[in-house]
Amino acid sequence: MKLTIFFLLLCSVFSGQARAQVGGPTASVRHIQSxxxxxxxxYTVYVPESAQDSLVGRQHYPVLYVLDGETQFQSTATILKQLSGQRVLPEAIIVAIHNTDRIRDLTPTHIESGLYMDRRGATTSGGGEAFTRFLQQELIPRIDSAYAPAPYRVLVGTSLGGLFVLNTLLHHPDLFQSYVAIDPSLWWDDTKLVREAGRLLAQPKFAGKTLFLPVATAFKEAGDTAAAAVRNTIERRAFLAVPDFIAELKQHPASGLRWSAKYYRTEGHNSVPLPGTYDGLRYIFSAHQRLSIDNVALLEPAVSKLSAPAMRDSLLAVCRLVSRQLDYVVRPPEPLVNRIGYSYLGRQDFAAARAFFQLNEQNYPDSFNVYDAMGDYYSALGDPKSAAQAFRKALTIYSYPETRQKLQALQAKTARKAGH
Structure with missing residues (x-):
């Protein structure tokens, strides 16, 4: 009885419609006619604050597509904003998709009824392929057109959303680069997707794809587990669906899929989305944490024992590592390189400062900040002509009052010298 009640709760979770939560000025609720x-x-869109910053170069961000957007947007945005602010994660766009008919959209097959779904609840089930086409043909192209993101998409879903995530991975692996399937409802349709998994994973078509699979185990009674395990029944198959899926992953290392599963012994089905999302993003972007502000031994000139050239080379090596993991070019973050350059400039290590400022100039040639920094460098070096030229170029990109004042001060100083 406890087992049946538990799975009834799994089936009903997130089925209610909640009012959209919008966090911060960079999040907005949008609509699309499908x-x-x-x-x-x-859908709710979160765009990093740096995208609105006219002082830095244009960024191309990965995109997180989050199911159950009306309930999962706020926590996902908070995790991302906090950790990207520490450079543990990259900045990213979030597209949180709100529900209309959740059971219809997130289930891959139609059932008349089932062990944990009555006939009324299952009426509209089986619309997962149509929802996939909506993502592929309508929503993703709109996001790509509006924001010109990096070529990296992540799909995050919980419960039935986790079922949809795994179905997308197995049947449409190229639609996203990474997948987070949180406590997925693999019991659906008598574990049909689990039974398909071995055949699909045997195909070497998952190279470059990443899966993180959080599993909640709190409140699952040991007695129910033991009882379910000894009988070849629909209850047994449902209860062991996730462990059976993980076993299939282990049996097919040649699939090329990079994956990890984590059991959360103290989390239930409704509390696991928060730590599961956190850990999932950390796993997907694991190489990026080497750019963290905590990595002072590499990225802080006042602490690092590296020479400036060695620090620059190490930073570039980390970015190559991140690029290999994500399979697109990731450049050293402009604000980080700018800060390092100014740190050396403050110590009057002009050669080191120039090396970092020029690194930004190579990577972000359309950035106001790049040429404003070069102007400050030439001013400190005692080269007013080059400084003025750099400030003028900066002002062609963005008219910033402080930079104009620096240029006017240089011009006035030059005029005074010419008058003498």
């Missing part, structure tokens, strides 16, 4: 689904869909 021809595929024949309805209007709502």
């Amino acid at each position: 021809r595929v689904l024949k309805e209007q869909r709502t």
Whole structure:
């Protein structure tokens, strides 16, 4: 009885519609009229604050597509904003998709009824492929057109959303680069997806793809587990669906999939999305944490024992590592390189400062900040002509009052010298 009640709770979780939570000025609620689904869909978009900063070069951000957006957006945005602010994660765009008919959209097959779904609840089930087409043909192209993101997409889903995530991975692996399937409802349709997994994972088509699979185990009674394990029943298959799926992952290392599963012994089905999302993003972007502000031995000139050239080379090596993991070019963050350059400039190590400022100039040639920093460098070096030239170029990109004042001061100083 406890087992049945537990799975009834799994089936109903997130089924209610919650009012959208919008966190911060860079998040907005948008709508799209879907021809595929024949309805209007709502989604919340979070864009990093740096995207609105006219002083730095244009960034291309990875995109996190989050299911159950009305309940999962706020926590995901908080995790991302906190950790990207520490450079543990990259800055990213979040697209949180709100529900209309959750059971319809997130289930890959139609069932008349099931062990944990009555006939009424299952009426509209099986619309997962249509929802996938909506993502592929309508929502993703709109996001790509509006924001010109980096070529890296992550799909995050919980419960039935986790089922949809795994179905997308197995049947449409190229739609996203990484997948976070949180406590997925693999019991659906008598574990049909689990039974398909071995055949699909045997195909070497998952190279470059990443999966993180958080599993909640709190409140799952040991007695129910033991009882389910000794009988070849629908209850047994449902209860062991996730462990069976993990076993299939282990049996197919040649698939090329990079994956990890984690059991959360003290989390239940409804509390695991928060730590599961946190750990999932950390796993997907694991190489990026080497750019963390805590890595002072590499990135802080006042602490590092590296020479300036060695520090620059090490930074570039880390970015190559991140690029290999994500399979697109990741450049050293402009603010980080700028800060290092100014640190050396303050110590009057002009050669080191120039090396870092020029690194930014190579990577972000459309940035106001790049040429404003070069102007400060030439001013400190005692080269007013080059400084003025750099400030003028900066002002062609963005008219910033302080830079204009620096240029006017240089011009006035030059005029006074010419008058003498």
